[in-house]
Amino acid sequence: MRVGIVARRGNDRAAALAAEVREHLRESGAQVWIDEATADTLAIDGHPVARMSDCTLVVSIGGDGTFLFTAREVGTTPIMGVNLGEVGFLNATSPADALAELTRELDHIEHEGEPRTRTVPRLRVSGEDISLPRALNEIVVMGDRGPGRGAEFTIEIDGSEYLDSHADGVLVATQTGSTAYNLSEGGPLVHPDVPALVVTDMAATDPMPPLVVDRDSEITITVGDGDTAVVADGRNRAALAAPATVTIGVADEPTRIAGPPLEFFSALDKLD
Structure with a gap:
């Protein structure tokens, strides 16, 4: 199983969480690819985000902008969004729940061959x-x-x-x-x-x-x-x-979002 991680550039909190997620995934037996910019920050080897279309799952850590960038690069590969932004209509997972939600998805992949996803049009x-x-x-x-x-x-x-x-x-x-x-x-x-x-x-x-x-x-x-x-x-x-x-x-090819369902009406409360 190969999992990609894409974190918001220039954000120390995103890089720190990416390192924590990477370690958790490696302990779970997954091969982990991390985006090049974040890898430079962490002084480890990185991979181009476009290559992560070959992953089973990609984790996007940041706001909706990071998610949009990731979705553009990886096509129909499932993406789990961890929300570091203020609203997070695309990122349904909180940082506090990230490791637990990833464990659920990894278990589902192990038994079913792929994560649970919902599709959204492009x-x-x-x-x-x-x-x-x-x-x-x-x-x-x-x-x-x-x-x-x-x-x-x-x-x-x-x-x-x-x-x-x-x-x-x-x-x-x-x-x-x-x-x-x-x-x-x-x-x-x-x-x-x-x-x-x-x-x-x-x-x-x-x-x-x-x-x-x-x-x-x-x-x-x-x-x-x-x-x-x-x-x-x-x-x-x-x-x-x-x-x-x-x-x-x-388009014929949708985006596939993994992780917990979006709490749409709760997210609306954060709109100004």
């Missing part, structure tokens, strides 16, 4: 000269000329027009991402068990309310003018030269 975006990794939270098509300037956008849902307006951008979120950037743009909260996507315009001249659509919907966004960009999970960006059209939908 988004794919396609368009001419667009190549971006799958997004767990959201994909944003936005004006690339500064806030308040934006571009002309047309949104179609399964071929039917929903919006035609000047806007700062258009945000498409999964139910997982409804608590992230979507929320700050006035989009609704969506329970994790609801198979839906949220389409939210960003400061449109002729706005429409945020729209919740079926998870299998195809969302087509046409940019009529201006220099724009497509951004996946706030990290990966691709330039888009208008006029241009992109299509957003659910």
Whole structure:
């Protein structure tokens, strides 16, 4: 059994917990790979995070940003998130419970061959000269000329027009991402068990309310003018030269989350 560990960079608490988790896993008989940045801090050998797609389980230690990074790199490999952030919608395990939860997962792997997981969708975006990794939270098509300037956008849902307006951008979120950037743009909260996507315009001249659509919907966004960009999970960006059209939908490969179930309503109490 091989288990990967990815800890938040530059965080002493995350590195210390990673060392503790590593020792616990090694005592349990698992082979352990730790990310290169954390390994440097601990003065041990490390591995590229992308290589951890070969692991049985990957442990992400940090906030949602660390989890998103890990998910992007390891694909469908199960990830158990240990929460060092303030909210932790993706990281359901507390540091105090990390070793006990890992023991449960290791026992399950030993008897069943894999950890217990729940799947959450990821988004794919396609368009001419667009190549971006799958997004767990959201994909944003936005004006690339500064806030308040934006571009002309047309949104179609399964071929039917929903919006035609000047806007700062258009945000498409999964139910997982409804608590992230979507929320700050006035989009609704969506329970994790609801198979839906949220389409939210960003400061449109002729706005429409945020729209919740079926998870299998195809969302087509046409940019009529201006220099724009497509951004996946706030990290990966691709330039888009208008006029241009992109299509957003659910990818075939989901993210698999291991560990205890998310206490969604308890996490909501931590939102400001």
